[in-house]
Amino acid sequence: MRINWRIVQNWIVPVVVLVAWQLFGGAGMLPRYLSTPSAIVEGLWEMAATGELLAAVAASLYRVTAGFVLGTGGGVLIGLAAGVVPAVRHFFDPLVSFLYSIPKIAFLPIFLLLFGLGHGSKIAIIAVSCFFPVFIASRHAVLAVNRLLIWAAQNMGAPARTVFFRVIIPAAAPQLFTGIRIGLAHAFVVLFAAELIGSKAGLGTLIAYGEEWVRFDLMFGGIVCFAALGFFADRLLLAIRQRVLKGQIIGTEEQVVR
Amino acid sequence: MTAKARAIVGRWYSIPLLLVVWGAAVASGLVQSRLLPGPGAVWDALTGETANGALVYHAGVTVSRALTGFLLAVLIGIPFAAAMARSPLVGNLFEPIFFLGYPVPKIALFPVFTYIFGIGTPSKVAFTFLECLYPIVVTCYFGFSGVQTRLIWTAQNCGASRMTILRRVILPAAMPSIFSALRIALPVAIVVVVITEMIGDSIGLGYYITIWSTRFRFANVYAAIIVIGVCGLVLDQAVLLLRHRIVHWQRERA
Numbered sequence: 001m002r003i004n005w006r007i008v009q010n011w012i013v014p015v016v017v018l019v020a021w022q023l024f025g026g027a028g029m030l031p032r033y034l035s036t037p038s039a040i041v042e043g044l045w046e047m048a049a050t051g052e053l054l055a056a057v058a059a060s061l062y063r064v065t066a067g068f069v070l071g072t073g074g075g076v077l078i079g080l081a082a083g084v085v086p087a088v089r090h091f092f093d094p095l096v097s098f099l100y101s102i103p104k105i106a107f108l109p110i111f112l113l114l115f116g117l118g119h120g121s122k123i124a125i126i127a128v129s130c131f132f133p134v135f136i137a138s139r140h141a142v143l144a145v146n147r148l149l150i151w152a153a154q155n156m157g158a159p160a161r162t163v164f165f166r167v168i169i170p171a172a173a174p175q176l177f178t179g180i181r182i183g184l185a186h187a188f189v190v191l192f193a194a195e196l197i198g199s200k201a202g203l204g205t206l207i208a209y210g211e212e213w214v215r216f217d218l219m220f221g222g223i224v225c226f227a228a229l230g231f232f233a234d235r236l237l238l239a240i241r242q243r244v245l246k247g248q249i250i251g252t253e254e255q256v257v258r
Numbered sequence: 259m260t261a262k263a264r265a266i267v268g269r270w271y272s273i274p275l276l277l278v279v280w281g282a283a284v285a286s287g288l289v290q291s292r293l294l295p296g297p298g299a300v301w302d303a304l305t306g307e308t309a310n311g312a313l314v315y316h317a318g319v320t321v322s323r324a325l326t327g328f329l330l331a332v333l334i335g336i337p338f339a340a341a342m343a344r345s346p347l348v349g350n351l352f353e354p355i356f357f358l359g360y361p362v363p364k365i366a367l368f369p370v371f372t373y374i375f376g377i378g379t380p381s382k383v384a385f386t387f388l389e390c391l392y393p394i395v396v397t398c399y400f401g402f403s404g405v406q407t408r409l410i411w412t413a414q415n416c417g418a419s420r421m422t423i424l425r426r427v428i429l430p431a432a433m434p435s436i437f438s439a440l441r442i443a444l445p446v447a448i449v450v451v452v453i454t455e456m457i458g459d460s461i462g463l464g465y466y467i468t469i470w471s472t473r474f475r476f477a478n479v480y481a482a483i484i485v486i487g488v489c490g491l492v493l494d495q496a497v498l499l500l501r502h503r504i505v506h507w508q509r510e511r512a
Contacts, residue, residue, distance in 0.1 A: 009350035033373040091272045098273065101490035103449040105456065106464075106483045109471030113293055188363035193453045196369075197468075204366075211369050219369060226366040234361030 035217040040224060043217030052206065057225060059201040060191060063119055064233070067126025068187045072180055074127070075134025079179075082135070083142020083172070084164065096135060104129040104186075105193050112198045122194045122202075129190045130183035137179020141172035177241045184237055188230040203229070295477040303477035304484060313466070317485050320455065320463040321493075323379055324447040327386025331443060334387075335394035336436060340428070342395070343402030356395050364389055368454060382454045382462075389450045390443040397442060401435020402428065434508055437501040444497060448490050 018037055025036035035043070047053035082089040108125055115121035145168050153167045195204025203226045210219030277297050283289050284296035295303075307313040342349045342356075368385055375381035405428050413423045455464025463482050470478040 006350050009347065010354045013351050013355060031373070033370070090269050094270050094273045095276065098487070101445065101494065102483055102487035103445075103452045103490075105449065105453050106467055106479075106486060108456070109467060109479060110293060110476065113471075185361065185363070189365045189449075189453070192363060192365045193457065196457050207366065207369055223366045223370070227362045227364075230363035230366075231358070231361050 033216050035220050039217040040220040043215070044221040044224065047206075047218060047221055053221075053225065056201065056203045056206040056222070057229070059119070060195065060203040060226070060229065063122040063202065064126060064187050064191045064229075066119070067123040067191070068130055068184060070123065071127035071130025071187070072134050072183050075131045075179070075183065076138050076176065079135040079138025080142055080169075080172075082139045084168070089139065092135070092139075096132060100132050100136065104132070105190055108194055108197060117198055117200055122191060122199065125194055126187045126190050129186045133182040133186060134176075134179045137175050137182070138172070141175035141179075142168055144175065145171040173245055177237075177245070181234065181237055181241075184233060185230075188226075188233070192226060292474060293476055295480070299477040300480045300484070303475075304481035307478060307481055308485075313463075313482065313485050316461060316463045316466045316482070317489060319379075319461045320448070320451050320486070321489050323382045323462065324386060324444075324451040325493075327383045327451070328390050328444060328447040330383070330387045331390035331394050331447075332440065335391045335439075336398050339395045339398035340402045340424075340432075343399050344428070356392065356399070360392055360396055364392070365450075365453070368457065372458065377458055382451055382459070385454055386447050386450050390447050393442045393446060394439045397439035398432065398436050401432035401439075404435070405431040433505050437497065437505060440497050441494065441501075444493055445490055448486065448493070452486060 021030070021034070022037050024030050025034060025039075030036075044053065047056075078088070078092065082092050104125060107128065108121070111121045111125045115124055149167050149171060150163055153163045158166070191202075192204045195202040196208050199205045203222050207219050207222035207226070210216065210222055280294075281297050284294060304313070338352075342352055367388070368381075371381045371385045371388075375384050409427050409431060410423060413427045418426070451462065452464040452467075455462035456468050457464075459465045463486055466482045467479050470476070470482070
């Protein structure tokens with residue numbers, strides 16, 4: 001059997017780090033806050049058995065999904081409208097360029113007072129954070145559509161609706177997905193910060209509790225879960241993108257970033 | 259009204275319109291003025307807190323933390339990306355860490371950082387470094403690996419040494435990607451510093467926002483939000499200016 005050195009090299013660093021972590025941690029040579037990988041797995045198992053983990057994952061997942069869908073939906077709809085209708089564009093452009101450079105998380109204290117410590121404030125802040133990158137990508141995507149394609153369709157007598165759905169949307173789709181992917185990344189960052197700062201449920205809160213109770217295995221368990229959640233959400237989005245765009249992404253950077 | 263003036267009004271009317279609606283809504287008592295103070299109150303807070311130095315001090319803390327983490331990530335990330343792109347061994351060793359790690363929300367690791375580096379500036383700078391490192395390495399990696407081979411061949415044919423090729427061919431060819439990496443990473447740095455300051459600190463704009471919102475002085479909160487926005491805008495413009503000077507052969511409109 002031939003050894004594929006590329007794959008061996010790919011695994012060297014993660015495996016060495018994990019093994020060293022486990023060995024040095026087991027020998028008591030690491031600080032106490034770095035629980036060993038085996039302790040983390042045990043902690044995860046313990047939380048899973050009590051059902052705590054499932055409840056936390058469900059709360060976080062609900063918030064991030066609702067916020068992401070609301071923010072992305074709004075961003076796509078208004079962004080497409082801004083791309084097509086100059087009046088909409090002229091209304092939103094100054095506002096967005098002004099608000100874009102502000103980290104939306106700064107509004108969290110205000111959202112907490114408006115919507116409370118529960119799901120509402122997280123969904124709202126996630127939606128607001130997702131809106132901006134998605135809006136900007138959609139608006140630019142529509143404006144970047146090759147005019148020739150639109151003229152060609154119009155010349156052949158296509159009504160505005162057909163031009164929009166059959167020409168503009170397919171041509172703008174790759175850039176749209178780029179914006180949505182950035183929005184998804186923002187969603188998870190904001191979710192975590194919001195759950196750590198003011199919340200009573202969710203993975204971020206679980207991690208904060210683990211810290212408070214000095215149960216570092218539980219803290220790391222929560223971190224691992226949260227990281228996995230973010231990672232698989234991104235993979236799911238890429239898979240959807242691959243299906244929707246089919247032939248359009250060959251040779252782009254995203255194809256390389258597996 | 260001339261056509262030009264009309265065009266300017268048509269482009270920019272929404273910001274004054276929003277301010278007027280905001281002011282009217284607050285003045286009429288339609289919205290709770292506690293959560294949303296009027297534009298006048300926010301302006302007073304902004305000028306007052308700038309004049310007494312509080313906002314300037316906290317903004318200085320936040321920006322210097324963000325820039326330190328960002329610059330560390332630039333100094334380490336760009337050579338690292340070049341090594342990954344130009345050496346198959348380094349590339350194979352570290353590709354999975356950066357490409358699989360890219361979509362992982364690294365913010366979840368922040369609690370660990372506070373244990374390792376303490377709650378003050380070092381943990382914020384270290385975490386900003388990590389968050390900036392990913393977009394910088396990934397974006398620059400594509401820049402360095404996308405350098406056209408025939409450019410390198412030409413340089414080799416002319417007898418250029420490896421060092422000359424790196425400095426005079428590869429680096430300039432990757433420069434546009436390097437600048438897009440900087441433009442992606444810089445806002446990330448500011449957001450991350452503000453978030454981590456909100457999670458736990460006693461200085462910085464993130465702390466300032468948290469503390470004044472617990473005291474229900476929301477005019478100060480909005481003033482700080484405006485300051486963060488201005489800082490982000492100024493830094494982004496600085497990067498654009500630098501790009502304009504350095505990448506003079508491929509100028510984009512800002």
